[in-house]
Amino acid sequence: MPEAMGFFTDTTVCIGCKACEVACKEWNQLPAENGGVGTLSGDSYDNTRRLDGIHWRHVRFIEQFKGPYDGRWLMMSDVCKHCVQAGCLEVCPTGAIIRTEFDTVVIQSDVCNGCRACIAACPFGVIDINPVSGTAQKCTLCYDRLKVGLEPACSKACPTDSIQFGPITELRQRAQKRVEQLRAQGTKADLYGADPKGPLGGLNSFYLLVDKPEVYGLPAKPQLPTRNLSKSAGFSVASAAVLGVLALVGLRKHRMDDMGGPGGGGGGGGQN
Amino acid sequence: MVVSSPRGHIRAKALVTDRIGVMTVGGKRIHHVGMPWHWGWMGLSTGDVVNDLTAWVGDPNVSIHEGKAFVCNVEKA
Amino acid sequence: MSDTFFSGAPHWTWFIIPYFYVGGLAGGACFLAAILEWFGKPEDRPVVRAGYDVAAVGAILSGLLLTVDLGQPLRFWHMLFQSEHFPAIMFKAWSPISFGAWAILLFGLFSVLSALGAKAEEGRLRNAALRAVGGVVRGGLAKLVSGVGGILGFFIAGYTGVLLSVTNRPIWADSPWLGALFLVSGASTGAAMLILLAPGRGAAQRSVEWLSSFDTSALVVELLVLALFLVSLGSIYRVWLSFWGLVLLVGVVGVGILAPLRLHTKPAQAAKLVLLGGFLLRLATMLGSEGIDRYRLAAGM
Numbered sequence: 001m002p003e004a005m006g007f008f009t010d011t012t013v014c015i016g017c018k019a020c021e022v023a024c025k026e027w028n029q030l031p032a033e034n035g036g037v038g039t040l041s042g043d044s045y046d047n048t049r050r051l052d053g054i055h056w057r058h059v060r061f062i063e064q065f066k067g068p069y070d071g072r073w074l075m076m077s078d079v080c081k082h083c084v085q086a087g088c089l090e091v092c093p094t095g096a097i098i099r100t101e102f103d104t105v106v107i108q109s110d111v112c113n114g115c116r117a118c119i120a121a122c123p124f125g126v127i128d129i130n131p132v133s134g135t136a137q138k139c140t141l142c143y144d145r146l147k148v149g150l151e152p153a154c155s156k157a158c159p160t161d162s163i164q165f166g167p168i169t170e171l172r173q174r175a176q177k178r179v180e181q182l183r184a185q186g187t188k189a190d191l192y193g194a195d196p197k198g199p200l201g202g203l204n205s206f207y208l209l210v211d212k213p214e215v216y217g218l219p220a221k222p223q224l225p226t227r228n229l230s231k232s233a234g235f236s237v238a239s240a241a242v243l244g245v246l247a248l249v250g251l252r253k254h255r256m257d258d259m260g261g262p263g264g265g266g267g268g269g270g271q272n
Numbered sequence: 273m274v275v276s277s278p279r280g281h282i283r284a285k286a287l288v289t290d291r292i293g294v295m296t297v298g299g300k301r302i303h304h305v306g307m308p309w310h311w312g313w314m315g316l317s318t319g320d321v322v323n324d325l326t327a328w329v330g331d332p333n334v335s336i337h338e339g340k341a342f343v344c345n346v347e348k349a
Numbered sequence: 350m351s352d353t354f355f356s357g358a359p360h361w362t363w364f365i366i367p368y369f370y371v372g373g374l375a376g377g378a379c380f381l382a383a384i385l386e387w388f389g390k391p392e393d394r395p396v397v398r399a400g401y402d403v404a405a406v407g408a409i410l411s412g413l414l415l416t417v418d419l420g421q422p423l424r425f426w427h428m429l430f431q432s433e434h435f436p437a438i439m440f441k442a443w444s445p446i447s448f449g450a451w452a453i454l455l456f457g458l459f460s461v462l463s464a465l466g467a468k469a470e471e472g473r474l475r476n477a478a479l480r481a482v483g484g485v486v487r488g489g490l491a492k493l494v495s496g497v498g499g500i501l502g503f504f505i506a507g508y509t510g511v512l513l514s515v516t517n518r519p520i521w522a523d524s525p526w527l528g529a530l531f532l533v534s535g536a537s538t539g540a541a542m543l544i545l546l547a548p549g550r551g552a553a554q555r556s557v558e559w560l561s562s563f564d565t566s567a568l569v570v571e572l573l574v575l576a577l578f579l580v581s582l583g584s585i586y587r588v589w590l591s592f593w594g595l596v597l598l599v600g601v602v603g604v605g606i607l608a609p610l611r612l613h614t615k616p617a618q619a620a621k622l623v624l625l626g627g628f629l630l631r632l633a634t635m636l637g638s639e640g641i642d643r644y645r646l647a648a649g650m
Contacts, residue, residue: 038316038317050357051357052357065289065290067290067293068290068293069290069291069293071290090444091441091446091516092441093427093428093439093441093447094427094428095427095431095441096427111433112421112424113419113421113424114421115419116360116420117359117446117516119359120356120358120361120516120518121515121516122356123355123356123517124355125355125356127357129360129420133420133421134419134421135420135421214355217355220352222352222355222517223517225515226515228514228522229514229515231514231525232511232514232515232526233511233528235526236507236508236528236529236532237507238529239507239528239533239574240507240532242570243380243532243536243566243567246570248388250559250563251385251388251389251559253562254559254562258555
């Protein structure tokens, strides 16, 4: 199917079971952290803490309580956003990061040399080095499963269908209907990354959120790293020019000093 | 933390949250302790067995301890 | 809070910080050597030769540091050639890491050629093959090689700062002035290194004086660019209310810029302080950002 596929994650039905994390680790044979002995983070039920080279799905738990029993508990399964305009793909110097026929972003592990440019470029902090391979790794949207017509492991495992997989156009329609349904019930719901005219041209893994993106650990207005290229390069060139002029002027001044120095020969200045 | 009941005591780590809040019963503040998983000492993720705190009265069919709600004491380990 | 605080730290640390420093220094030295190659007098030759040596050694060291830092060092060539379609060239003009890899390679080539040419001029090459190569690099060709090397040198000094800006990391991506700052620092540290080495290579007093006055101007420009950099960070300036901010203030501004300016009559002492300050600049700007990790922030949100 050569059309854009991706995820729509409805966080309002996520139950925080972490089946997505387990399915992802199992399918991709990712190593356990700390030899498999868990360490508690102290941050609600989130002991995965972050997305990195060996965690390609990460369920966030955000407790918003004003007092005993008074408040709500937000849960969201974080993953690579497979941006339509991907910062990681932009800066990758080996060409390891490619866009597939499903419009997903994949790192080719045999090409990557572990320079970590993508890690610094991702606005969402999704990528990190997998210590086993020494290369950068992240969610592949189960490219290997998509190629044989299966859906990704996480969306298959999700018991509440919080993670939905399908063609992006269809997912966007579904998401819009769900947002309207929630708003009619009085819940403040918004889509994050569903707008093709929005930041990064839209995200192929977009979300339905009930609070500001920052609450979920997502940047409000993610941008491409190359936005800084022309200004940064321009100022560098300008400073190089200034230094060049200073160097030459200094050299000329020293020549002049040499000519006019005490005991200098008669007949003033001339070139060199 | 050490959680103890008349039957025994176990060590556990505490997660303080308002999801399970403080109740006021008869003017007294009653704290609610939840232990959602019973642990054990086999496997990678191990811990003290919560059933050490419950009464040793079992269901006649499968021997599951009949009661899981009781009073307990919580103190720093 | 800036959106850059939601990204992940790349951990460009123990090999990359020295690389930024050495590369900048080597680039600055090459630039100065090129200026003197083109516009200098015969008495300036010792500085020119010292400049090429610093540039060549620095370039080779830079290449090694970069390669060792990779997660898969033996795949360093993947940044130069497409690994699946060798020998097709791998080059992305919009990615600083990509064009930087090529720049390091070319800078290394040109600076080594210039150094060999200078050594041949002195008659100090014992190896016949090297002597043959060095012998070619003289006269007009030497000027050309030197000119290209000088430009590449400045490129190497500045592109590292541009590379940091073309990310989504805090501090680095929040200002467009890092490229300029690193370039000017490269020039000032390059000059300082030559001030220390040149007298031992038989340089004339005049040459060292020129280096010293250039270093003074470069330090003033560096102070100005540093101020522009800090102002451009806007509300993110708060990141400097920390240990790294102290290093920036005391180490970079105090020890690395103001003290050498005061000591301009004692060029050797001033030069040592400039070298220290340049290193502390890389340390503070790199580790100041690396310490901001998304997971720590998110967990506390």
